[in-house]
Amino acid sequence: MTAPRPPRTQALDFSRRLRAWYRRSARDLPWRRTRDAYHILVSELMLQQTQVSRVLEYYDRFITRFPDLEALSRARESQVLAQWSGLGYYARARNLHKLARHVVREAPAAYGATLPSTPEALRALPGVGAYTAGAVASFAYEQRAALVDTNVARVLQRALAPRLNVKRARDLTQLWAMAESMLPRTGRAVWVHNQALMELGALVCTARVKHCGKCPVRSLCKTAAMDAGLR
Numbered sequence: 696m697t698a699p700r701p702p703r704t705q706a707l708d709f710s711r712r713l714r715a716w717y718r719r720s721a722r723d724l725p726w727r728r729t730r731d732a733y734h735i736l737v738s739e740l741m742l743q744q745t746q747v748s749r750v751l752e753y754y755d756r757f758i759t760r761f762p763d764l765e766a767l768s769r770a771r772e773s774q775v776l777a778q779w780s781g782l783g784y785y786a787r788a789r790n791l792h793k794l795a796r797h798v799v800r801e802a803p804a805a806y807g808a809t810l811p812s813t814p815e816a817l818r819a820l821p822g823v824g825a826y827t828a829g830a831v832a833s834f835a836y837e838q839r840a841a842l843v844d845t846n847v848a849r850v851l852q853r854a855l856a857p858r859l860n861v862k863r864a865r866d867l868t869q870l871w872a873m874a875e876s877m878l879p880r881t882g883r884a885v886w887v888h889n890q891a892l893m894e895l896g897a898l899v900c901t902a903r904v905k906h907c908g909k910c911p912v913r914s915l916c917k918t919a920a921m922d923a924g925l926r
């Protein structure tokens with residue numbers, strides 16, 4: 696089944712409402728105050744399957760101990776794991792360390808010891824999937840890059856394509872295409888749009904509860920309309 700993409704005017708309206716809400720309601724998080732690609736990569740890897748409150752306990756300490764890719768590449772794996780200790784899913788820390796060594800030591804001519812800016816080039820790095828590549832491209836470099844994680848998939852599915860199943864691979868491909876078709880025009884607006892989609896999934900349209908009464912896109916949401924018996 697192919698879900699129709701929202702018309703451009705509806706997509707722009709959706710994004711405008713979302714961004715206005717984000718400016719009023721977003722949490723102030725340290726990785727939202729930086730454009731340092733490495734710091735953003737660290738935060739994105741830490742946030743995978745981990746609560747924000749938990750990551751806040753680790754992020755600053757990790758960045759202080761390993762402030763850049765160069766410092767991380769010089770560390771031993773045991774030192775990196777010691778800083779990650781307690782956060783779980785240690786493959787993330789191992790991959791991050793591997794990535795730093797690759798960029799700084801193994802292929803410095805290709806990368807200039809910094810992270811690349813496009814999703815395609817980021818995806819070629821060890822341990823970087825489609826979501827993380829989109830997040831670094833958008834949040835560090837303000838590229839017009841889409842990102843779909845569990846939260847974003849749920850929001851898009853509920854709001855615009857309730858017949859899709861976020862657990863089915865081909866439906867997820869459609870949600871990625873939908874996310875790409877909805878990006879605002881400028882990289883700066885895309886930065887806010889992407890942060891806002893994730894924030895809505897974390898605070899309002901959560902896995903457990905739909906706070907539709909507080910939702911900035913309620914008037915455009917198909918699930919809310921179905922719940923109200925309007926469609």
Ligand code: SF4
Pocket residue numbers: 850853854899900901905906907908910911912913916917918919
């Ligand atoms: S209106 Fe309700 S279901 Fe729709 S996106 Fe908002 S919180 Fe989710």
